[in-house]
Amino acid sequence: MRFLVTGAAGYIGSHAAMRLLDEGHEVAVVDDLSRGHRGAIAALAATGGARLSFHQGCVTDEAFLRRALASSRAEAILHFAALAYVGESVERPLDYYRTNVCGGIALLRAMRAEGVRRIVFSSTCATYGEPDPGSTGIAETTPQAPVNPYGETKLCMERLLRAECAATEGAPLAAVALRYFNVVGCDARGRLGEDHRPETHLVPIALEVAAGRRSEVRIFGEDWPTSDRTCIRDYVHVEDLVEAHLLALGALEPGRFRAWNVGTGRGHSVREVIDVCRRVTGHAIPAATAPRRAGDPPVLFADARAITRDLGFRPMKPALETAVADLWRWMQAHPRGYA
Numbered sequence: 015m016r017f018l019v020t021g022a023a024g025y026i027g028s029h030a031a032m033r034l035l036d037e038g039h040e041v042a043v044v045d046d047l048s049r050g051h052r053g054a055i056a057a058l059a060a061t062g063g064a065r066l067s068f069h070q071g072c073v074t075d076e077a078f079l080r081r082a083l084a085s086s087r088a089e090a091i092l093h094f095a096a097l098a099y100v101g102e103s104v105e106r107p108l109d110y111y112r113t114n115v116c117g118g119i120a121l122l123r124a125m126r127a128e129g130v131r132r133i134v135f136s137s138t139c140a141t142y143g144e145p146d147p148g149s150t151g152i153a154e155t156t157p158q159a160p161v162n163p164y165g166e167t168k169l170c171m172e173r174l175l176r177a178e179c180a181a182t183e184g185a186p187l188a189a190v191a192l193r194y195f196n197v198v199g200c201d202a203r204g205r206l207g208e209d210h211r212p213e214t215h216l217v218p219i220a221l222e223v224a225a226g227r228r229s230e231v232r233i234f235g236e237d238w239p240t241s242d243r244t245c246i247r248d249y250v251h252v253e254d255l256v257e258a259h260l261l262a263l264g265a266l267e268p269g270r271f272r273a274w275n276v277g278t279g280r281g282h283s284v285r286e287v288i289d290v291c292r293r294v295t296g297h298a299i300p301a302a303t304a305p306r307r308a309g310d311p312p313v314l315f316a317d318a319r320a321i322t323r324d325l326g327f328r329p330m331k332p333a334l335e336t337a338v339a340d341l342w343r344w345m346q347a348h349p350r351g352y353a
């Protein structure tokens with residue numbers, strides 16, 4: 015098949031594009047390289063050869079998107095391109111709405127104009143906001159009430175997709191939103207890594223300490239009502255997340271919008287994650303306590319039963335050790351990341 019993958023110079027999009035190339039598909043990448051890496055595109059080209067094309071440009075540019083769709087003759091879209099830092103979204107909400115919402119509208123308009131009617135969208139657990147204290151896993155039926163502009167833009171996109179699926183003019187859209195929890199790890203074959211700048215994710219930060227690139231990892235609050243007093247999150251391996259996208263592509267139905275959580279349904283505390291990083295790297299990884307961050311819920315993990323029930327999704331790499339070891343290997347082989 016022929017796919018257009020937005021944001022595939024970035025972390026998750028590059029892994030999805032690589033998997034599609036591994037399976038023999040044609041992949042057109044759209045990315046403005048604002049947060050992504052030429053090195054990721056080079057790795058994709060090394061695997062895909064002529065089956066990979068790169069279209070550098072912005073997702074808010076509808077004419078550019080139409081040209082990319084037309085020249086690639088894409089049959090389906092995986093839409094990863096976004097700004098994705100919660101804190102930054104509070105500082106610069108207009109940038110977030112422009113990229114994540116205006117970009118989504120431009121993409122949907124370009125898809126409509128070019129007759130492409132299948133899309134899988136990267137959504138997030140941040141659309142749920144702060145779960146009730148004491149609540150167990152977050153299910154898809156949990157009310158969506160985001161508490162920051164990042165989560166708002168993703169919820170807005172979900173609503174746009176739902177409306178476009180129900181639109182009465184033209185051929186109906188088929189759309190799935192996958193609401194990711196925390197994503198970890200990298201390509202087990204070492205072709206791709208994780209290199210966010212700035213890095214805000216716990217596992218790569220802890221590994222940067224082990225690699226001597228930072229002095230310590232900060233723990234935001236050690237006074238939470240959890241077993242070891244640190245926050246609990248759900249970590250899914252990026253390769254499992256990509257598998258969920260392939261299952262979602264198979265579940266697309268014209269005129270229907272559906273959404274699933276992607277997580278493991280298991281929570282790890284911040285301390286547990288740092289301990290795993292210590293075991294994998296053999297490094298002490300000093301940790302320092304920092305104040306709580308506003309809007310951080312103490313416990314956030316998925317009720318991930320629906321995607322298992324409906325699509326047969328089962329994480330193949332549920333152990334955090336595997337994800338940490340995969341990323342640690344890549345970081346050692348690429349001491350300067352993609353630079």
Ligand SMILES: NC(=O)c1ccc[n+]([C@@H]2O[C@H](COP(=O)([O-])OP(=O)(O)OC[C@H]3O[C@@H](n4cnc5c(N)ncnc54)[C@H](O)[C@@H]3O)[C@@H](O)[C@H]2O)c1
Binds near residue numbers: 021048
């Ligand atoms: N990483 C996570 O744990 C996580 C969790 C939940 C949801 N998500 C979502 O998954 C998606 C991918 O996340 P990621 O961690 O790979 O992020 P990333 O920043 O590594 O990748 C995003 C890519 O989008 C590109 N991009 C940004 N703005 C663009 C624009 N205006 N035009 C074209 N390209 C643009 C960037 O250059 C980058 O390559 C995002 O939509 C994010 O909201 C990520």
